[in-house]
Amino acid sequence: MNSKLFIILFLIGIFPLFVSSSFADWKDGPIQSGNFGDSAFERDFGDVKLLDAYFGTLDNKIEVESGDNNVPFTIEFANVGTQDITGIEGKLALPFGFSSSDGPGSTIDANTNTNSLAGTNFHLTFYVNLDKNIDIQQYSGTVKVDYSRLRESGVRSSFSTFDFKVTGDSTINVRASETFLTSLKSNNIVIDIVNDGTAPMSAVDVTIDNTQTSLSSNTASITNVENVLILESSWDLDNIEAKSYNSFVADVYVPESLKGDTLRIPLSISYYNTHGDKETISKILDFYIRGLIDLTVFNVKVIELSGTQMVIGEIINEGNEDGLFGFVTLEANGNSNIKSNTQFIDEIETDAPVPFNIPVEFEGEPQYGEHDVTITVRYKDSVRDEIFLPYETTILVNEISVDKETEFNPAYAVIPIIAVIAIIVFMIRRRKNQK
Numbered sequence: 001m002n003s004k005l006f007i008i009l010f011l012i013g014i015f016p017l018f019v020s021s022s023f024a025d026w027k028d029g030p031i032q033s034g035n036f037g038d039s040a041f042e043r044d045f046g047d048v049k050l051l052d053a054y055f056g057t058l059d060n061k062i063e064v065e066s067g068d069n070n071v072p073f074t075i076e077f078a079n080v081g082t083q084d085i086t087g088i089e090g091k092l093a094l095p096f097g098f099s100s101s102d103g104p105g106s107t108i109d110a111n112t113n114t115n116s117l118a119g120t121n122f123h124l125t126f127y128v129n130l131d132k133n134i135d136i137q138q139y140s141g142t143v144k145v146d147y148s149r150l151r152e153s154g155v156r157s158s159f160s161t162f163d164f165k166v167t168g169d170s171t172i173n174v175r176a177s178e179t180f181l182t183s184l185k186s187n188n189i190v191i192d193i194v195n196d197g198t199a200p201m202s203a204v205d206v207t208i209d210n211t212q213t214s215l216s217s218n219t220a221s222i223t224n225v226e227n228v229l230i231l232e233s234s235w236d237l238d239n240i241e242a243k244s245y246n247s248f249v250a251d252v253y254v255p256e257s258l259k260g261d262t263l264r265i266p267l268s269i270s271y272y273n274t275h276g277d278k279e280t281i282s283k284i285l286d287f288y289i290r291g292l293i294d295l296t297v298f299n300v301k302v303i304e305l306s307g308t309q310m311v312i313g314e315i316i317n318e319g320n321e322d323g324l325f326g327f328v329t330l331e332a333n334g335n336s337n338i339k340s341n342t343q344f345i346d347e348i349e350t351d352a353p354v355p356f357n358i359p360v361e362f363e364g365e366p367q368y369g370e371h372d373v374t375i376t377v378r379y380k381d382s383v384r385d386e387i388f389l390p391y392e393t394t395i396l397v398n399e400i401s402v403d404k405e406t407e408f409n410p411a412y413a414v415i416p417i418i419a420v421i422a423i424i425v426f427m428i429r430r431r432k433n434q435k
Helices: 002-020 411-434
Strands: 048-057 069-080 086-092 098-100 108-111 123-132 137-149 158-166 170-176 180-182 187-193 201-208 234-240 245-256 262-272 278-290 295-305 308-318 323-332 341-346 354-359 368-382 386-397
Touching: 048 137, 048 158, 069 086, 086 123, 098 108, 098 323, 108 123, 170 262, 170 278, 180 187, 187 201, 187 234, 201 245, 234 245, 245 262, 295 368, 295 386, 308 323, 308 341, 308 368, 323 354, 341 354
Parallel strands: 180 278
Antiparallel strands: 048 069, 069 123, 086 108, 086 137, 098 123, 137 158, 170 187, 187 245, 201 234, 201 262, 262 278, 295 308, 308 354, 323 341, 323 368, 368 386
C-alpha cells in the first residue's frame, strides 16, 4: 500500500510539468491579453477583434482603382473584452503600391480619440493613395491598434491581419442609336448602358422616370416624357462586365405637337457593385423631335410634248414637314437604254401634290415600247439629312407622231403677184391724172 501511494503522489507531482509543456511561450513570457511575440500571427484572444476592412467610410463602401488618391480605408472592430477601452489609435501596414495620403514614407495613422464600451463596435478610418500600377485583385494587410483600458495604466496593443480587395470602379454612360426622333410615328430606339469602368456591375435594372418631380429641384432640366407614349418603362439587363455594355429597345410614339422640341428621357439605373451594395444613378437622354416627311409617287406616265416624249408624275407629302431641295431622277432598269436624267423641284410641300416632268432620252438608238425605270426622289429634312425615295415602275414609250405637210398650191403664189401689179397700175394712173 505504501508503494502504491508513493507512485500516485509521484505522478501527481510531475503532472504539471507535462501540462505546461503543451502550451507555447511568448518571447517575453506566457500568453496573456495584450502580450505578443515576434509575429502578428502569434497572439491570444484579447480585447479587440477585427470585423471587416474595406475602402470607403463606415456607412458607404466605395469602389476604387489604380491611381486613386486620398481614398478612405475603414476597418471595423469589436470590443470583445469585459472592460471599456479608450485612447484608440491605429497604424496600418499595406503592401507595396499603397501609401499614406500624407505622402510617400509617411505612416498610415488613424486616431479616433474616443472610447469603446465593452461589447460594442468601433472603427478606424485611414486615408491612402493607390499607385497607378496597382492590379485589381485581393491583398493582405496588417493593422495595429493601441488602446488603454479604463481604470488601468499603460497601453495595450493588438495586431490583426486581414484581406481587402482593390475592386475597380464602375463608370456608367448611356448612349442611343438615334439622336433624332420623328413625330407622328413610333420610333424604335436602341439604348446602350455602357460600363466604361474597371469593375463589373451585377443585376442591372433600368427604369424610365415618368414624372417631372423625379429630377432634382436644383437642376434646370425638366423632362417632358409624359407627353409621349412609351410602351415599356423598365428593363432587366443582368450583368455588365467592365469595358462592356448591354442594350435594350424602347418603343416611343411622339405626337405632332412635339415637332421641333427636345425630348428629355430620365433613366434610373440601379445595380449591385463589387461590395454587394445596391447603387442607383440617374441619367438623361436628349432627343430632337423632327417633323414627318411621308412622300408617295403616283400618276407616272409618258406624254408627248412639242415633239418630245416626257415622263410626268406627281409627288404628295402626307407628313407634317416640307421636304427641302428636292430632285427627281429618272434611271433605266434591266435592258432599258433610257439615259439618266434629273429635274430640280425645290420644296415638296404638304398642302398639294408636286408635279415633275423629265424628257426621255436614249443611249444609242431609240427603243420604243415598255421600259423598266426607277424614279428616285432626293430631298433633305429639317436637320439637313439627305433622304432618297426610290419608286420602280414600267413606262410605255411610243414613236413620236409626224404631222403631214400641207401640199403646195400654185394659186397661192399668184394672188400676191396680182395684188402687186394692181398697186403699180394704180400708182401710174394717179401720177398721170396729177399732170
